[in-house]
Amino acid sequence: DAGVIQSxxxxxxxxxxxxxxxxxxxxxxxxxxxxxxxxMRGLELLIYFNNNVPIDDSGMPEDxxxxxxxxxxxxxxxxxxxEPRDSAVYFCASSFQGVNTEAFFGQGTRLTVV
Amino acid sequence: GDSVTQMxxxxxxxxxxxLTINCTYTATGxxxxxxxxxxxxxxxQLLLKATKADDKGSNKGFEATYRxxxxxFHLEKxxxQVSDSAVYFCALANSGYALNFGKGTxxxxxx
Numbered sequence: 599d600a601g602v603i604q605s606x607x608x609x610x611x612x613x614x615x616x617x618x619x620x621x622x623x624x625x626x627x628x629x630x631x632x633x634x635x636x637x638m639r640g641l642e643l644l645i646y647f648n649n650n651v652p653i654d655d656s657g658m659p660e661d662x663x664x665x666x667x668x669x670x671x672x673x674x675x676x677x678x679x680x681e682p683r684d685s686a687v688y689f690c691a692s693s694f695q696g697v698n699t700e701a702f703f704g705q706g707t708r709l710t711v712v
Numbered sequence: 713g714d715s716v717t718q719m720x721x722x723x724x725x726x727x728x729x730x731l732t733i734n735c736t737y738t739a740t741g742x743x744x745x746x747x748x749x750x751x752x753x754x755x756x757q758l759l760l761k762a763t764k765a766d767d768k769g770s771n772k773g774f775e776a777t778y779r780x781x782x783x784x785f786h787l788e789k790x791x792x793q794v795s796d797s798a799v800y801f802c803a804l805a806n807s808g809y810a811l812n813f814g815k816g817t818x819x820x821x822x823x
Contacts, residue, residue, distance in 0.1 A: 602755070629809055640815035641756075641801065654810065689755055693809075701811060703755030 604690050604704035611711055616678040619707045622671055623692030631701065632665055632675050633689040641689075647673065680711045714739040718802050718814035725792055725821050733787040733817045735776075735802035743804040745769075745778050745785040746811065750799045759787075759800070792821045 603622040611617050623630050631646040645655040650667045658665070662681070667673040677684055687708050693701040719734040737743065744763045748756040760769030765780035774789045785802060802814040 631810055633813075641813040643810050643812070646810050648809070691755075700758045700761075701756075703757070705753070705755045 602690055602692050602702050602704035604688075604707050606707060607705065608708045609710070611680055611709070613681055613711055614679045615711075616676065617680045617684075617709060617711075619675040619688050619690075619709070621673045621675070621690030621704060623673070623690070624702055625671065627692035627694045627702070628670075629693045629695075629701075630667060630673050631691040631693075632673070633691065635687040635689060635706070636685075644675070644688075677709075680709075682711045685709055685711050714743065714804060714806050714812050716802050716804055716812055716814035718800075718817050721799075721816070721818040723817060723819045725819070727794055727821055727823055728791045729821075731787070731789040731792045731796075731819070733800055733802075733819070735785045735787065735814060737783050737785065737802075737804050739783075739804055739806050741806060742780075743806040745776070746803040746805070747774070747776055747785070747787050748801045748803060748813075750801065750816070752798075756801060792819070794821045794823055797821045 605620045628649050632644040634642045644657045645665045647667045665675045687706045689703050689706045691701045691703045715738045717736050746761045747759040749759045750756045760771040762769040762778035768777045776785050776787045797820050799816045799818050801816045803811040805811050
């Protein structure tokens with residue numbers, strides 16, 4: 599397996615634009631997590647899914663953020679409209695039967711909002 | 713709520729020095745504890761884990777022991793190499809299934 603695949607690796611957008619980040623988890627994994635990493639706040643959990651169903655979205659900062667998982671092999675994180683304070687590295691991770699097993703991380707998407 | 717506290721970095725060591733990165737946690741119940749490592753430009757990788765008190769996780773010369781009495785999970789390595797330069801994250805997983813991370817400790821090992 600190629601691991602967790604995220605796209606794009608880098609995204610630069612103007613304030614107010616819509617941004618969509620994509621994630622393909624490892625085949626067979628039933629948990630998918632979205633994290634945001636910044637220097638100030640470290641790694642923050644935004645939302646996670648189990649069997650494509652959102653379980654906890656309490657970390658989603660505001661209504662401008664939304665996430666979907668239409669099937670077991672694909673998830674999106676959308677920001678609309680984007681703001682400069684959304685600039686961060688966004689990681690997707692997947693695991694099988696929860697995180698007492700290993701969570702595998704993608705390489706991240708570095709988002710810059712100007 | 714649950715939380716993880718790590719020592720502030722950056723930590724700079726000479727090659728072959730002894731490494732300790734402190735990690736303490738606050739949690740109800742019996743969490744599982746983890747150390748993840750992030751190399752530049754990459755995602756996080758699991759380094760080691762421990763799922764119950766007194767368990768010792770080990771990998772690639774790194775070790776950490778789950779100490780419930782001191783709520784700690786300190787990372788140690790007897791002799792670091794330049795290739796160990798990275799950011800190290802302590803994390804816990806409790807009744808939920810999502811990892812709760814510390815802020816990370818940057819390690820730089822010089823030749």
